[in-house]
Each structure stands twice: as C-alpha cells, then as structure tokens.
C-alpha cells in the first residue's frame with residue numbers, strides 16, 4: 443500500500459474507527475473489507491468477551507438498523523439522484539452506484555472526504571467489478587449553502603434524495619434550522635425528499651435505567667459534543683420542529699429485523715435478559731421528509 447493510503451487511515455478519528463469496527467461485524471457493504479484493507483492482518487479485533495456483551499450487541503444492532511433504514515427509505519421513494527451528507531467512513535455510495543441509473547454524491551467535511559476518496563478507490567479496485575463514474579465524492583460542510591447548491595447542480599435533471607445518518611445530534615437548534623432552510627430550498631426547486639435517520643429523542647427515566655449501549659469512551663465523546671442536549675425532547679416535538687421548518691413527515695421507516703445481521707449475536711444472550719429488554723422505548727427513528735409547498 444502506498445504512503446498516501448497509510449496517511450489516509452492515520453487520520454481516522456477514534457470515534458469513526460470505533461464505528462467502522464463495529465459495523466465490520468455486520469453485513470453492511472464494505473465495512474469488513476475496509477477494516478481488513480486499512481489495518482490488514484493487525485486489524486483491531488473485539489475480544490470474545492466484548493462480542494458476547496449485551497452492550498456491544500445492542501450497539502451493533504442500533505448502528506446496523508440505522509444504516510439499513512436509509513437503504514429501505516431509498517427503495518421506498520425510488521429516487522435515483524442521491525446526495526449523502528456527513529457520510530463518514532460509510533460506503534453506501536460505493537455499494538449503490540453498482541446500479542448505473544443511480545447518480546450518487548457522497549460528501550463529508552473536505553479533509554475527511556479527501557482521505558476517504560483514497561480508501562474508496564482502493565476498495566473499488568479490489569472489490570468492485572462495475573464502473574463507479576456515477577459516484578462523485580465532494581467536500582461539504584452542510585452549513586455552507588453555496589457549496590451545497592454547487593453540488594446540487596452536479597446532478598442530472600430530476601428529483602433528489604438528500605440522505606444522512608449520525609449528524610443532527612452534533613448540531614444545535616440554530617444549526618439544525620439553518621440546515622433545514624438550505625434543504626427546503628433545494629427540495630422546493632428540484633423536488634425530492636430528505637431521508638434522515640437522526641430522529642433521536644432524549645433519554646427518559648426508563649431508558650436511563652436500561653442498559654446504555656455506549657462504553658465509557660463513547661459516553662465521554664457524546665458529553666464533549668453535547669449529543670444528549672442536541673437530541674429532540676420527544677418524537678412529537680421532533681415532528682413540530684420539522685413542521686416549523688416547513689417539512690412534513692412523508693413516511694416513517696421500519697427495518698425488517700431479519701435484515702439486521704447482528705441480531706444473530708442475541709442467540710448468546712440468556713432469555714431472561716432478553717425479556718428485560720422487551721418494552722424498551724424507541725430512542726431513534728428514520729423519517730422521509732417532504733418540503734411543504736408554500737402557495
């Protein structure tokens with residue numbers, strides 16, 4: 443492997459690394475391949491104890507479900523022009539661009555996307571037997587309307603699906619509102635939908651008492667980034683927030699549990715423990731949003 447490849451993966455932050463390693467035990471496209479390619483033989487592995495822990499299993503299920511929810515939503519709306527923002531080290535674009543009818547623009551902050559580009563090209567060379575010229579990688583800070591609009595202009599005519607997972611909890615109210623204004627303008631002009639897997643609600647007492655899916659490091663990271671404060675109070679207030687930003691909920695997405703490969707690990711968990719988990723309230727949903735028309 444060349445040195446630019448090595449420096450690309452040196453820059454992977456501990457949180458992105460942890461997310462990628464977690465996804466590597468699932469069937470999410472290219473997650474395992476990316477881990478093996480980046481860290482080769484010496485790739486960090488979870489211990490058997492970690493793999494058997496309920497906390498780890500629930501974390502895998504959480505992130506895997508969130509990932510598939512976007513694919514599920516995309517297949518519901520059937521839009522072929524797709525812009526993903528804050529995609530991190532997720533390779534949905536590389537997977538979906540196998541369909542030549544799809545035009546996919548994969549974005550994240552400029553530095554990350556430059557590093558990711560190197561990884562994506564290596565993955566494509568090694569694992570893809572299809573052309574990937576319908577996959578564009580572009581730097582985008584989502585609060586930068588000018589760049590956002592320039593990227594939209596890259597798409598062929600037709601409606602656009604704007605998709606994201608894992609960013610809204612890092613944005614405060616004002617930033618979320620600004621993002622809504624930008625996306626509303628885009629969808630009003632072009633048609634299409636916003637699919638967001640980031641409808642997270644604040645922990646209630648019940649879920650506080652239940653197992654936290656994050657370990658110590660994960661909790662520290664979330665506290666540093668005010669993740670809990672940035673979540674919506676309830677699903678009802680999330681709906682009110684988006685309505686106020688001129689979006690309607692077009693559809694809420696459920697992922698068939700059979701699709702979530704990491705559920706296989708639950709077989710190792712005693713039945714009594716699983717019973718305790720039943721009735722836990724949902725803490726996250728994926729919504730397909732539609733821009734309200736103002737006529």
Ligand SMILES: C[S@@+](CC[C@H](N)C(=O)[O-])C[C@H]1O[C@@H](n2cnc3c(N)ncnc32)[C@H](O)[C@@H]1O
Pocket residue numbers: 461527528529530531532550551554582583584585606607608609612
């Ligand atoms: C928790 S990661 C989620 C990554 C990926 N979507 C996933 O689920 O694996 C959050 C991502 O948001 C990106 N990000 C943070 N602030 C951003 C901004 N203002 N504009 C665009 N991306 C941003 C980070 O670079 C990081 O890749």
